[in-house]
Amino acid sequence: MEFPKNFYWGAATSSYQVEGCNNNADWWQWEPRAGKEPSGDACRHYELYETDFDLVKGLNHNAHRLSIEWSRIEPQEGLFSDEAVNHYVKVIKALRARGIEPMVTLHHFTNPIWFAASGGWVNKRCISRFVRYCEFVVRALGTDVRYWFTINEPTVYFSHAYLWGMWPPQKRSFLQMMTVYRHLNEAHVKAYQRIHQIYQELNWKKPAVGIAHHMQAVAACDTRLVNRFAAALRAQLYNLQLLDYLARNKSLDFIGVNYYSRHLVHAHSWWIGDLLMETCKDNHHLLRTNSLGWGIYPEGLLQVLVSLKKYNVPVLISENGICTDDDNQRWEFIQSHLENVHLAIQQGVPVIGYLYWSLMDNFEWAYGFRPRFGLIEIDYKTAHRTVRESAKKFGEICKKNNLCVDRHL
Ligand code: FCB
Numbered sequence: 536m537e538f539p540k541n542f543y544w545g546a547a548t549s550s551y552q553v554e555g556c557n558n559n560a561d562w563w564q565w566e567p568r569a570g571k572e573p574s575g576d577a578c579r580h581y582e583l584y585e586t587d588f589d590l591v592k593g594l595n596h597n598a599h600r601l602s603i604e605w606s607r608i609e610p611q612e613g614l615f616s617d618e619a620v621n622h623y624v625k626v627i628k629a630l631r632a633r634g635i636e637p638m639v640t641l642h643h644f645t646n647p648i649w650f651a652a653s654g655g656w657v658n659k660r661c662i663s664r665f666v667r668y669c670e671f672v673v674r675a676l677g678t679d680v681r682y683w684f685t686i687n688e689p690t691v692y693f694s695h696a697y698l699w700g701m702w703p704p705q706k707r708s709f710l711q712m713m714t715v716y717r718h719l720n721e722a723h724v725k726a727y728q729r730i731h732q733i734y735q736e737l738n739w740k741k742p743a744v745g746i747a748h749h750m751q752a753v754a755a756c757d758t759r760l761v762n763r764f765a766a767a768l769r770a771q772l773y774n775l776q777l778l779d780y781l782a783r784n785k786s787l788d789f790i791g792v793n794y795y796s797r798h799l800v801h802a803h804s805w806w807i808g809d810l811l812m813e814t815c816k817d818n819h820h821l822l823r824t825n826s827l828g829w830g831i832y833p834e835g836l837l838q839v840l841v842s843l844k845k846y847n848v849p850v851l852i853s854e855n856g857i858c859t860d861d862d863n864q865r866w867e868f869i870q871s872h873l874e875n876v877h878l879a880i881q882q883g884v885p886v887i888g889y890l891y892w893s894l895m896d897n898f899e900w901a902y903g904f905r906p907r908f909g910l911i912e913i914d915y916k917t918a919h920r921t922v923r924e925s926a927k928k929f930g931e932i933c934k935k936n937n938l939c940v941d942r943h944l
Contacts, residue, residue, distance in 0.1 A: 536877040536938040543636060543888025544933035546591070546910055547600035547854050549643035549687065550607075552897040553580035559606035561651035562644070562900075565703035572903030578895055579918045584626050590911060590922060591894065592633040594930035599630055600853060600890050602640035602687065603676075606647035609668050620675045627679045638682040638853075638890070640747060641669050641726065644692055644702070644900070655704060656693070656715040662722045669726045673733050681742055684791055684853065685726045688749040689719040690777060701901060720780050727786035746781065747791035747853040750774045751798040752835025756815040765802035765810045772811070773798070774842065782846050789887070790846060791853030794839055794872075797822065797832035823864075825857045827899075827906055833871035840879035840886065849887045852876065856892035858899065858906035866925040873938045891929065895920065 551557050555576035566573045580587055591599055607619040630637045642665065646655055650664060669685070686692075695702040697712040706712075727744045734742050753774065755766040781787050801815035822830030836855065843850050857868040869891065880886050896909035904915060910926035913919075932938050 536874070536940075538877065538936045538938070539880065539887070540936075541887075542936055543598035543638075543851065543890070544936075545596035545598035545600065545635070545638075545888070545890045546894035547638075547890045547892050548580070548894050548897065549602040549640065550604035551577075551602075551643065551645045552893070552899070553578040553895065554604065555579045555581055557604055557606060557645065559610045559648055560604065560645040561606075561648055561655070561703050564648055564651075565705075569703075569705070569901075571901060574898040576915075576918070577898050578913050578915075580895075581622070583918065583920075585629055586920070587894065587911075588629050588633055588635065590920060591630075591635060594910070594922070594926055595933040596635060596930075597933070598636040598638055598888055598890065599894070600638040600640065600684070601626070602643035602684075603672055604645065605642065605650075605668055606645060608672060609647055610649075612647075612649045612653075612664075615671050620672070623672070623676060624679075627676055631679050636682065637680055638684065638851075639676065639680050640684040640687050641665075641672060642685065643687040651704060656718050657697075657711055659718070661718050662725055665722045666725045666729050670729055670733065673730050674737075677730075677734060677737070677739055677742070681740070682789075682851075683730055683742055683744045684747045685723045685744065686719055687747045688793060689716070689723070689746070690773060691749045693719060720777065723781060724784045724786045743788040743849075745787055745789040745791050745848075745851070746777075747793050748774075748777060749793045749795075750839045751794075751796055752832055752838045753798045753800060754835075756799050756801045756817070756820055761802050761805055761810075762800055765813075766800040768810060769798065769800060770842070774839070778843075778846060782848075787846065787848050789849040789851050790843055791851050792839060792843070793854035793892070794836050794852065795855070796829040797835045799830075825906075826859050827902065831857065831868060831871075833868075833875050836872050837875040837879050837882075840876070840884045841882060844884055849885045851887050852889045854890060854892035856908050858908045860907060862923050862925050865923070866928055869925060869929050869932075870938065870940050873932065874940060877938060 627637045693715040697706045697715050700707040753770040755762040799815040802809040893908045895911040896907045896913040899906040912921040
């Protein structure tokens with residue numbers, strides 16, 4: 536299965552999950568308070584990035600997604616750290632020097648402590664604060680960066696942090712969640728416009744600015760009308776509503792899709808809570824799972840990708856991956872998902888790249904270090920890196936731009 540010419544192949548990370556010692560971030564403060572495993576030194580990627588990018592190159596990746604840690608760049612309000620920004624300039628140059636296209640996320644779940652302390656994403660000023668930070672970063676890194684993701688998974692962020700109370704600031708408020716939703720949308724649109732203005736002003740080649748959007752394959756667990764209705768409603772609300780807004784505001788040069796799993800709807804009644812949230816707990820639709828219990832559903836990626844056709848912009852798979860202690864399972868996961876990416880391309884979805892989550896094992900937020908998502912294994916005691924077999928096999932696909940499915944698995 537041949538992939539389009541110039542297809543982007545690579546993996547993704549985020550600063551807080553791999554760098555280590557991000558002690559100006561709200562998560563850092565929250566971990567001990569919530570009794571969570573501390574992120575500590577994480578993978579020490581902040582110091583070992585050159586080594587890691589050598590491995591990336593060895594695995595034939597031609598693209599790499601990483602994020603900038605806002606809390607390093609602006610540790611106090613309005614005070615920008617030259618040291619931090621110079622670090623990221625070097626990081627981006629290190630990728631370019633290896634012929635790897637950097638794809639940069641500006642916000643990946645964490646905030647500076649000062650920002651969180653003054654109301655975070657609920658405070659209306661969040662938008663101008665975020666845009667000011669983006670402007671600073673884009674001016675410093677822009678000559679070497681073409682692809683920007685403004686915000687990673689807004690829907691996951693606002694639901695976990697403001698509705699379910701699972702992530703800092705642990706709010707459980709529908710109203711606050713809606714405010715944050717609105718603010719994140721507006722922040723994206725403003726940042727999108729500002730980034731384009733800067734590139735124009737400085738006469739740089741046009742950038743591509745988008746978002747990384749978490750999408751699940753939504754399915755009804757039986758054919759009852761209420762269930763089909765609930766599934767259609769959720770697909771619209773959870774998957775498409777945000778994109779509709781951003782598309783209406785002409786702020787999507789591409790769509791980044793983060794795809795992991797299926798959402799199986801089982802609404803027992805027409806009550807709004809059931810329609811919006813009830814999922815199937817029965818055993819008759821069982822899937823194999825990753826080590827966190829998320830169902831593995833490769834054909835859902837096709838479903839999700841096809842639903843994006845109407846936006847008529849390039850689609851980049853910005854995250855897709857599995858946490859498992861069985862590396863064969865990882866290889867099977869990659870192949871089966873890539874088969875569906877290929878099918879989507881055949882059906883006319885303009886997919887331009889595939890980034891596996893994650894380049895290396897890392898700090899999986901509230902779950903700590905136990906889940907192993909990496910192409911590269913990390914020994915957290917020594918920071919030693921071991922390239923997994925699945926990574927090597929994926930590296931062959933990247934090199935050949937071609938997937939030859941291994942049916943023996
Ligand atoms: C996504 C996040 C990423 C990682 C994966 C497993 O929702 O964007 O940081 O945690 O899930």
